[in-house]
Amino acid sequence: MATSSPFNYNSLYSQLSVPVVRGENRHAKYDFAVAYPDPETLPxxxxxxxxxxxxxxxxxxxxxxxxxxxxxxxxxxxxxxxxxxxxxxxxxxxxxxxxxxxxxxxxxxxxxxxxxxxxxxxxxxxxxxxxxxxxxxxxxxxxxxxxxxxxxxxxxxxxxxxxxxxxxxxxxxxxxxxxxxxxxxxxxxxxxxxxxxxxxxxxxxxxxxxxxxxxxxxxxxxxxxxxxxxxxxxxxxxxxxxxxxxxxxxxxxxxxxxxxxxxxxxxxxxxxxxxxxxxxxxxxxxMYSHIQEQNDSLRVKRDAMLAALGENFGDAAQWSKPEGGLYVWLEMPEDIDLAAFQEQSFNEGVGYYNGTMFSPEGRGANCARLCFGHPTAETVSEGVAEMARIFERHGVLKG
Ligand SMILES: Cc1ncc(COP(=O)(O)O)c(C=O)c1O
Incomplete structure (x- = not known):
């Protein structure tokens, strides 16, 4: 069969359609970016x-x-x-x-x-x-x-x-x-x-x-x-x-x-x-016993994340203390650009999503969402310590 050139759809798309580029599912070694639950507690x-x-x-x-x-x-x-x-x-x-x-x-x-x-x-x-x-x-x-x-x-x-x-x-x-x-x-x-x-x-x-x-x-x-x-x-x-x-x-x-x-x-x-x-x-x-089991596991991870933030970030940042859910919100001083640093941090092993991604107005470059749902509690602790080391190495966190 003769090879033909690819059909061109450009003039056909609806005005509301936008290209959604599906990147491969990239995971950093310590992945606080994704909003996944704990694979070990799936029923x-x-x-x-x-x-x-x-x-x-x-x-x-x-x-x-x-x-x-x-x-x-x-x-x-x-x-x-x-x-x-x-x-x-x-x-x-x-x-x-x-x-x-x-x-x-x-x-x-x-x-x-x-x-x-x-x-x-x-x-x-x-x-x-x-x-x-x-x-x-x-x-x-x-x-x-x-x-x-x-x-x-x-x-x-x-x-x-x-x-x-x-x-x-x-x-x-x-x-x-x-x-x-x-x-x-x-x-x-x-x-x-x-x-x-x-x-x-x-x-x-x-x-x-x-x-x-x-x-x-x-x-x-x-x-x-x-x-x-x-x-x-x-x-x-x-x-x-x-x-x-x-x-x-x-x-x-x-x-x-x-x-x-x-x-x-x-x-x-x-x-x-x-x-x-x-x-x-x-x-x-x-369902209810499963939810209980899952929450028991999530609580331990949340505690691990809050403790690790306290140990490694001390007074250099603020963070939320959620009574449930999957996320801690990290807020660094205004002059810190976690948006610009996100890719570098990912490449060095720690994934997070910076605040601008969640803001309708694109604000919050000094903030990041950290999801504690997916990794184990030990990995959460190690990952936060590693994040602090990476941040210090690049002057994002002043040691
Ligand atoms: C606040 C909120 N609403 C809705 C969803 C969509 O979840 P799903 O379509 O899997 O029910 C999510 C997913 O993370 C979410 O965080």
Missing amino acids: LEGLADSLKVALEREGKDLALYPVAAGLPALREWVAEKLARDRNMNVGVDDIVLTSGSGEAISMLIAALTDPGDVLLTEEYVYLGTLRAMRRFGADVRSVKCDDEGLIPEDLESTLATVAAEGKKVKFLYTIPAFQNPLGWTMSLERRVKTLEITGKYGVPVLEDDCYVDLRFEGEDVTSMHSMDDSGRVLYVGSFSKIVAPGVRLGYMVAPQEVIQRAMSFKGGGGVNQFAALAVQEFAKDS
Whole structure:
């Protein structure tokens, strides 16, 4: 066959498509960059047994396409969990299973955003959400935060500024539990305030609660969804953090009319029924004990990271002390550029993600997110010590 020159798609791409360059999965020797859970605590045996049971019972249903909203029995389990853990009173029909919560977030952004619309986020925000917002042409603006969450005065003034520009804020996106990347959990008072202020401006809230189960200490704070009975709070959750990212299962909770619009952006013929069957069977009897086991392991790693930061960074930096989740937020003095240093650090063996990657405005070059989920506690300790040595060698940390 004659070899032809490659077909040229350049004039065909939609205006909203942007090239996403998929780098190979690079890992530094000490990898604090990736947001992975602990491979040792994945419930592989439990999932395998559950899959076998579920397939014996209803495997033949795999011959059919699943219902668009996803396996009803798993949605039932989610509704019970949300009632038990998050004070949420929602029915099976208010829940749609998605391919990870990332898909739920993306569908909601698509359903609510036209190019140029203003979307609000916390000062630093989960990269996947930021990318999806930008993909739909949103004007993303951030609201300042402290250790308790969104700062009400800044939320109010941001909303007032946007209103004065004659623009509409389509929604506020928040990660109120173990925020990615900042690590804090929003206090009850701030949740109340946030709902009050956004309510004044008629702005919905998208509550991303994907880390809420990873609590090692302290008290749960009730969901924002439970504090509203008007349907103004949309909610997403995930099985990635309590089972595994590889199962690609998450969900959204929204009023029917929003679900119907969001579903117009759902591709792929429902969610993976094979994974949903295994997770549902597993969840029935084993989810809570598994979460406990996983949190026991994560607590040790978090402690290892905080201790190592204290030993190796002392007064030269500040860092968050999360009560759960996967991340510690490191803040160096203003004149330190961890963005410029990221590649060098990676090449010398320590991976992190610098603050600018999470900031809608590209701020935070002196900050970094350190994920303690994947490495062992010993590796966390060694890695932080190594990071300090690398930083010292290059004058990033003054010894
Ligand atoms: C805050 C937040 N939301 C959503 C997601 C998406 O996760 P998944 O699509 O695996 O549920 C992540 C992933 O790290 C995240 O950090």
